[in-house]
Amino acid sequence: MWEYGGYAGKFLRLDMTNKKASTVPLTKEMARLHLGGNGFGAKILYNELKPGIDPLGPENKYVFASGPIQGTMVPTAGRSGVFTKSPLNGLFFDAYGGGSFGPEMKYAGWDAVIVEGQAESPTYVTVYDDKVEFKDASHLWGKYTFETQEIIKKDLNEPKAQIACIGPAGEKLVRFACTIWGARAAGRGGNGAVLGSKKLKALVIRGTNDVEVPNVDEFLKTVSEQYAKILANPGTGKALPSLGTPGVTTVQNQLGILGTRNWQTEVFEGTEKISGTAMRERLVVKDKGCMACPIYCTKLVHVKSGPYAGTIDEGPEYETIFAFGSNCGVDSLEMIAKADRLSDDIGVDTISAGAVISFAMECYEKGILSKEEVDGLDLKFGNQEALIQMMHKFGTREGVGDLLAEGAARAAKKIGKGSEKYAITIKDIENAGHSPRGMKGYCLGMATSTRGGSHQDGRPTGERVGKFDRKILDGKPEYAMGTQRTTTLQDSMCVCRMTEGIYGLTEVTNDHLNMINVVTGMNLKLPELVDITDRIWNVERSFNCREGARREHDVQAIRFMTEPIPDGPSKGMYSPKDELEMLKDKYYELRGWDKTTGIPTKDTLKRLSLNKQAEDLYK
Amino acid sequence: MTMLLIAADRCTGCRMCELVCPLVHEGVFNPDKSRIWIEFEGMPELFHPNTCRSCGKPPCADACPTEPKSIYRDEKIDGGMKILEDVCIKCGKCIEACPFAAIDWHPTKKTPLVCDVCDGDPECVKFCSPNALLTGGKSTLAAEMRKDYVGAQIAKTREKILK
Structure with missing residues (x-):
């Protein structure tokens, strides 16, 4: 065991420019003051980034970090985070994903991996415990994320490796591109574009070391209590295991806070068709849990008929159902599953992708974007085929895809004509599926x-x-x-x-x-x-x-x-500026x-x- | 009679079993040292749990060339396999013989890694939230599998009647 339990005790630094790996020891002070994950990411980036640098330039850094619990059996310890200066807003951004990537990083002996510099050509990096190799990734460049992972596992004959990678969207510097490991996404903030700018297609990790806690009996006692609480709770013990996060869709609509047609309203007439219950009945074939998670909210779905037949998808989650469903005026779970799978494959954040499309749909319906400007698509709310075509354009940046790949806020600035008010963003990040007004x-x-x-x-x-x-x-x-x-x-x-x-x-x-x-x-x-x-x-x-x-x-x-x-x-509910300012006064004071x-x-x-x-x- | 039984269709792939197993056996977290594990394949990943079946007539023990056998069925609890680490010649014959590929190789001790059902009270079962892991005899498993199967049949019949 390192000085404290749970930690590996060191960070790995990957210099993409010189293809060199080095070790940074974790200090006790860092662990005590900044704990892990979010704390490590924020501290590292604050110390190591100069203000004003370009998020997509060589000076930006990208940190994978886990906390002390990763690698242990604390419920939900499969999670881990990524941290970078966001290409969407130039501010600090953290995103998290489940699966098994964080624990594997810990078993390999690393609490965090800091990626810096920029490679000249497509590269992927393998980390087998403390053995690090930089490899040519030209055969993987352009490939979807699922295929990328399958090829790497086969090439290296490492079925147990965990692979974080980007899709074509990250390579093309789409500003809401994400990082994918397994079928999980560290979705938000455009971190995939940062990896793309560094030409790091994938980080492959396999670890064989022990993770230890100071006292096994005490640990098991606390974890058993926590585990029992999770199973006894109606949300984590029943609702999430049966319906997953899509169960929330109906609740949101009942409260009148389900973002619909680019937040023009917050009730959606098609909610029952895209509800968690409908998904369970029609599409779910298997429940799945991230590592160390008793809640298994992931639902594996299989579309069996219609234009999207054959789609197999891990998800969609509630946010994705909102983003491609109600907020784009679509009431087909089958199309949502298809768009979700495409998001994972291409490597874009489902929330921002959906929000950018709904933004374009409103601009189109209001005559701000003409049919020619959206490549001849009839981009009305509810047009499923147009939505799926837009998704493909994010992977290629073709036509209007190039404009929208910049995110809703930047696109609105380029478009002008009052479109800014249709870009539903906060700090230039597209709004998720919850209602600030309500x-x-x-x-x-x-x-x-x-x-x-x-x-x-x-x-x-x-x-x-x-x-x-x-x-x-x-x-x-x-x-x-x-x-x-x-x-x-x-x-x-x-x-x-x-x-x-x-x-x-x-x-x-x-x-x-x-x-x-x-x-x-x-x-x-x-x-x-x-x-x-x-x-x-x-x-x-x-x-x-x-x-x-x-x-x-x-x-x-x-x-x-x-x-x-x-x-x-x-x-009638909304958030007038003066009301918000009044609340901010008190908040800043606190x-x-x-x-x-x-x-x-x-x-x-x-x-x-x-x-x-x-x-x-x-x- | 205490065996570790798997209702594989219920498994969610959370790997909690891979975490608690090495913790109670060796005091560390390390899935490579687990006596039970989930096999993952494809994208999106599908998965299947695997561990020793507590065979009544274990082929691994039959294949073991040492005398006494260094892998043997624990008859006291009527389930699970025991290893005599001092006798074991580390030949891997038991791994070869297992028809379920349910014996692995301990990464540091280099001896067979096989489920001993925690001497009759398997810890992994206590942390399997979808109840894919069970204890009891093989008749318990049969009853559980029937529950899933018959339950589905009854639901289908009910659907037909209500239509």
Whole structure:
């Protein structure tokens, strides 16, 4: 065992320019102050990236990182994260995926892999424990992600290898390209384009080392309790195993917060056709779980008839059903499964891909984009065939695909003609499938979060399940900060978001603490753990402030601040700017951020031992 | 009678069994040291769990050339295989003989890696949330498999009647 349990104790650095690998030791201080995953990613990128660099240039870096629990049997330990400066908005961005990649990285003896520089030609890297090789990937360039993984496994005769790779979209620098391992995606923020810019087609990992915890009996006791809680919980023990995340589709529609036709409304008449129940009845052939996960929310689907017959897909998840379904006006699960499979194969984020298409559909219907400008497609809401053709264009950047591959915010700037208000983005990240208009706490949480249009920092769960009143403003700054603390902690451990209701939705709890302590033996105290989450959050915030982000960037999409939901159960709800500004005042106060600028105050940074950040931001 | 039984169709491929097995046997996490594992193939991956079947007449023991046999069925608990690590000559005959490819090679000890059903109380069963792993005799497995099969048949009949 390293100094603490769970960790491997070192990072691997891959210099793509010189094709050289080196080892960076993990320090006890780094583990105690930044924990892992999200914490490591933020700390490494803050320290190693110069402000103002091009996300797609050689100076950007890309970090794969796991937390202390990866490699152990803590429920949902299959997860791990990737971290980079996003090509969509030039800010810090973290994305996570399940499967077995993170644990395998740990068995190979690495807590993180830092990818830097740029190779001259397509390359893939194999890591077999501490043996690292840079290999020619010209035969893989252009290949879909599933085929890429199959070829590599066969070539290397390593069926147990875990492979993170990019598809044609990453190679073509599509700004919402993602990283795929297995059929899981670290989806958001355009990280796939960063790997594409480095010409790293795939990172292949196989590990044979032990991962240890300080006391097996204590560990098993805590994990058994956690495991029993997960099985007894109606969400994680019943709803998610049977329907997966698609079960949420119906709930969202019943509350009138299901983004529909590019968020023109939030009720969808075709919901029953794309519900979790419909998917289970018609398409699901197998339940699947990520490594160490008792919840098995993944549903393997097989389309047996119609124009998309033969499609086999892991998923779609709720977000994908929203993105290609209700938000594009499509009520066919079969087409959604096809678009999901294509997203994985081509290597694009399903949320942003769907959002970019729905943006184009609204522009087309409003006459801002002509039929010629969209390559002759009749890009109306609900046109399934046009949607699938658009997906293919993301892999090739042909025709209008080239414009839209830049993401909705950039595309809107190029198009002009008032199209900006149809780009439903927050900090230039396309909005995920949850309603800032219909949930006040979530609205504030995402507006103030590092990731903007992601649903992974501000969280909708507490308000959606009715634990908090979604329509009132009272207590929402606290709600926003509380959920951000838990998400930061989950992402640093790294456990899956599906366990948020088990560990605690809005505060750092003893459950988090005990789990971290039995894995690591760090013997942290609760206030220390709260400080860790705040430290990580403030490192991210400092990264963004160093890039020029300020209070005025903590806003919602134009539509959400100006247009009330027109009909349905949440009719009339929206997030007027002055209301948001009022909530921000209180939120900044809680965070210890300057109310005028939105920058963390010097005192806050110093309290969290972020002296470098204090120096950089207060020169 | 305690065997480790697999209702393979229920497996979700979560590998929890691969994690807890080496933990309780050797105090570490390392799927390469697990006595039960999931085989994955294709994209998207399909999968199948595999472990020792606790054969009543184990071909692995028949094939073992040592005297006494260094791999033998644990008759006390009527299930699982035991290894005499000091006697074992590490020839791999048992691996060859297993008709289910359910014996692996311990990566560091270089002895056969085979399920011993944790002396009658298999830990992996306790962490198998889809209940793909069960304990009991082979009649238990038969009853479980019937439950899945008959359950599906009854559901089909019900559908027909309700139509």
